[in-house]
Amino acid sequence: MSTLTPSTTATGDRPRGPRSAPPRPKLRRSSPRRRRRWFGALAVAIAVVWAFPVYWMLNSSFLPFNRIRSPEPTFFPVGGTVAAYERVFESNFLSALRVSATVTLITVAAALLFAFLAALALSRFRFRGRRSFLLAVLIIQMIPAEGLFISQFKLLEGWQLLNSVVGLSLLYVAAVVPFTIWMLRGFVNGVPRELEEAALVDGCSRVQAFFRITLPLLAPGLVASGVYAFLQAWNEFTLALVVMTRPDNMTLPLWLKTFTEANRASDWAGIMAGSVVIAIPVMIFFLFVQHRMTSGLVSGAVKG
Amino acid sequence: MPPSPTSSASPAGPVPAGAPSAGAGAPAGGGKPRRRREGLLPYVLLVPAVLVLAAALGYPLVRQAVMSFQEYGLAQQFGQPPQWVGLDNYVELVTDSYLWTVIVRSVVFCLANAAITMVLGVALAVLMTLTGTGPRLTLQIGLLLAWAMPHLASLTVWQWLFEAQYGVINWVLVRAGFEQFAGHSWLIDQLSFFVVATVIVVWMSVPFVAFAVYAGLTQVPGELHEAAAIDGASAWQRFRAITMPLVRPVLLIVGLLQIIWDLKVFTQIFVLQDAGGVTAETNLIGTYIYRLGLGEGEFGMAAAASWFMLLLTVTLSLYYVRVLVREEEL
Incomplete structure (x- = not known):
C-alpha cells in the first residue's frame, strides 16, 4: 500500500549518501536527447487524440443549430x-437526477458500512472460514x-421492488460490496497492528484505540472505496435498465439514452x-481521487 | 457462526468460540495471528455483507438454476405456474445454432478487444517512462479524461462522432481522401458495427491498463537498472531481464481482467444496437440474454443461457483469483 506509507518520514538517521534521492539513473545521457523529444511529441499527440471525444x-x-448541422x-x-443546456433542464432531467442521487447515496453508505465491518473482521481477526470467505469474495x-440480471429481475418483481430505489440500491450494494471489502481490507492491513497495540499499552480501550488510531489512518481508504462505490452506482446502466422500467424512475444514464433517442435526428447540441x-x-x-483509485485498483497486483 | 454444539474433546472438530483455533487459523495468513477471546465477533462483523450478498446474488443464483429447468415464458408472467421441463431449455439452446454464433462472436470480440487494449495500454505505459514530465503529464491527463467519462456519456459522444451526415469522423475520412465515407452509416453493417464497438471499448479500457502497468513499471527499483547498466547490459536486455519479470504479475492480472470484462460487455453493444445496429447480427452473449428474457419474455430460456455466460466468466475468474492469491497472501 504505497499510498499509506509516507515516503519521507524520519527514520532516525538522515539520508547521507547521494544516491538516496535521484529516482532515475542519469547514466543514459549518452542516448540521444532527440529521441526523447520525439517520444514527447508522440505522447502529446496521443493525449490529444484520446481527449478529443471529451x-x-x-x-x-x-x-447553435445552424453550426452543428x-x-x-x-x-x-x-x-x-x-x-442546449436550457433544453436539457426542460426535459425530465431533474427527476432522473433525483433518482440517481438517492440510489447512489444509499449504495455508498450501505456498501461502505458493510464492507468496512467485513474488512475489519478479515484483517484483524483469524477465524475459521476466513480464507474461504476471502476467496468467495x-x-x-x-x-x-x-x-444474473434475469433472475435478479424476477427476484425484485417477486418482492414488489421493481421500479423502486430500494430494489436497485440492493442490487448495487451487492455488486459493489465485494470489491469494496477487498479494497478496504488492503487499507486495514496497511495500518500496523503495533500502533493499535501501543495505544492499548498506553491505556486506551480497544474502542478508543480504534477511533483514535485506526480510523483516522483509514480515512484515505474509506474515501477511495466510497468514491469507487459512488462511480459504480452513478454510472451503472445494465441493472438500471433491467430494474427501472418506467420512464419516471429513470436514472441519469437511462435518461441520457432516452434523451438521445428522442433527439438524435434534430438536436445533437x-x-x-x-x-x-x-x-x-x-x-x-474522479480526477481528485484518481491517484488513490489507481493504487487501490492495482494494490491487488502490486505489493508496495 | 454456527455455535458449534458438541466439540468438547474431538481434536479435529470445530473449535468452540474463544478457544485457540490454532490448527485451522494459522496457515491462513503470514502475519502474527492474534487469538484472543474474540469468538463470535468476526462473524458478527461479516453478517451485513453476507446478508446483502445472499439476498441479491445468492438467492438469484439459486432461482436462476431452478428457472432454467422450467418452462417460464409469457404465460407464467401472467400468473400460470411454471412447469418443469427438465433439460429442455438447455437442449433447445445447445441445438440452436444461433447460440453458438453468439458465443463464438463474443469470444472473438473479447479476445480482439482485450489484445488491442493490452498492446496499446502497455505501449502507452512504456511511452510514459520514456518521456519527460511535461509530455507524460499531458498524456496522463488525456487518458484520465477518457477514463473518467461515464460510459453512457462516452457512448453518446461516440455516436455523435460516428454520425453519418454531420459526424466529424466521416468528415475527416472524406478529407483524407476516402470519398466513400461521405454519409456512411457505421452501424448498419455488421463488421463496421463491431469496428465502432471496438474503438469505443478500447478507448475506454486503455487508460486503466496504461496506468496500472505504468504504476508497475515505476515500482521497479532504479538501482537494479543502474547496476545492470554498469555491468554492461543494453537497454533491451535490462528491460527483458529486470523489468519484465517484475511487471509480469501486473500484466497477467490486468490482462485477465480485460478478458473477463470484454467477455461480458453489454452496455456498449446494447446502446449501439438501439442506435441503429441490426440486433440479430450484432448480439453478444449479454445482449442476447437480455433480448431473450426481458425482450421476448422467455425467462426459462434466458436463465439457461445465462449459465453459459456465468460458466465462461466464472471459469476465467477462478484462474484470475488463483493468480491473485498466489501474488498476495490472504
Missing part, C-alpha cells in the same frame, strides 16, 4: 450559446451482472449538453 462533447454542446464541422465554440466480485451535465461532476470527482 473536447468534442464540450464543443458541440455550445453550438453544417457540412463543415466547427472546431471552436466561438460565439456559442447555452441554449474474490470470486463473487467477478460474477457478471449480465449473467442538446444531447451533448446532457452528456456534459452528467459527465463533468463525475470527472471532477
Whole structure:
C-alpha cells in the first residue's frame, strides 16, 4: 500500500549518501536527447487524440443549430450559446437526477458500512472460514451482472421492488460490496497492528484505540472505496435498465439514452449538453481521487 | 457462526468460540495471528455483507438454476405456474445454432478487444517512462479524461462522432481522401458495427491498463537498472531481464481482467444496437440474454443461457483469483 506509507518520514538517521534521492539513473545521457523529444511529441499527440471525444462533447454542446448541422464541422465554440443546456433542464432531467442521487447515496453508505465491518473482521481477526470467505469474495466480485440480471429481475418483481430505489440500491450494494471489502481490507492491513497495540499499552480501550488510531489512518481508504462505490452506482446502466422500467424512475444514464433517442435526428447540441451535465461532476470527482483509485485498483497486483 | 454444539474433546472438530483455533487459523495468513477471546465477533462483523450478498446474488443464483429447468415464458408472467421441463431449455439452446454464433462472436470480440487494449495500454505505459514530465503529464491527463467519462456519456459522444451526415469522423475520412465515407452509416453493417464497438471499448479500457502497468513499471527499483547498466547490459536486455519479470504479475492480472470484462460487455453493444445496429447480427452473449428474457419474455430460456455466460466468466475468474492469491497472501 504505497499510498499509506509516507515516503519521507524520519527514520532516525538522515539520508547521507547521494544516491538516496535521484529516482532515475542519469547514466543514459549518452542516448540521444532527440529521441526523447520525439517520444514527447508522440505522447502529446496521443493525449490529444484520446481527449478529443471529451473536447468534442464540450464543443458541440455550445453550438447553435445552424453550426452543428453544417457540412463543415466547427472546431471552436466561438460565439456559442447555452441554449442546449436550457433544453436539457426542460426535459425530465431533474427527476432522473433525483433518482440517481438517492440510489447512489444509499449504495455508498450501505456498501461502505458493510464492507468496512467485513474488512475489519478479515484483517484483524483469524477465524475459521476466513480464507474461504476471502476467496468467495474474490470470486463473487467477478460474477457478471449480465449473467444474473434475469433472475435478479424476477427476484425484485417477486418482492414488489421493481421500479423502486430500494430494489436497485440492493442490487448495487451487492455488486459493489465485494470489491469494496477487498479494497478496504488492503487499507486495514496497511495500518500496523503495533500502533493499535501501543495505544492499548498506553491505556486506551480497544474502542478508543480504534477511533483514535485506526480510523483516522483509514480515512484515505474509506474515501477511495466510497468514491469507487459512488462511480459504480452513478454510472451503472445494465441493472438500471433491467430494474427501472418506467420512464419516471429513470436514472441519469437511462435518461441520457432516452434523451438521445428522442433527439438524435434534430438536436445533437442538446444531447451533448446532457452528456456534459452528467459527465463533468463525475470527472471532477474522479480526477481528485484518481491517484488513490489507481493504487487501490492495482494494490491487488502490486505489493508496495 | 454456527455455535458449534458438541466439540468438547474431538481434536479435529470445530473449535468452540474463544478457544485457540490454532490448527485451522494459522496457515491462513503470514502475519502474527492474534487469538484472543474474540469468538463470535468476526462473524458478527461479516453478517451485513453476507446478508446483502445472499439476498441479491445468492438467492438469484439459486432461482436462476431452478428457472432454467422450467418452462417460464409469457404465460407464467401472467400468473400460470411454471412447469418443469427438465433439460429442455438447455437442449433447445445447445441445438440452436444461433447460440453458438453468439458465443463464438463474443469470444472473438473479447479476445480482439482485450489484445488491442493490452498492446496499446502497455505501449502507452512504456511511452510514459520514456518521456519527460511535461509530455507524460499531458498524456496522463488525456487518458484520465477518457477514463473518467461515464460510459453512457462516452457512448453518446461516440455516436455523435460516428454520425453519418454531420459526424466529424466521416468528415475527416472524406478529407483524407476516402470519398466513400461521405454519409456512411457505421452501424448498419455488421463488421463496421463491431469496428465502432471496438474503438469505443478500447478507448475506454486503455487508460486503466496504461496506468496500472505504468504504476508497475515505476515500482521497479532504479538501482537494479543502474547496476545492470554498469555491468554492461543494453537497454533491451535490462528491460527483458529486470523489468519484465517484475511487471509480469501486473500484466497477467490486468490482462485477465480485460478478458473477463470484454467477455461480458453489454452496455456498449446494447446502446449501439438501439442506435441503429441490426440486433440479430450484432448480439453478444449479454445482449442476447437480455433480448431473450426481458425482450421476448422467455425467462426459462434466458436463465439457461445465462449459465453459459456465468460458466465462461466464472471459469476465467477462478484462474484470475488463483493468480491473485498466489501474488498476495490472504
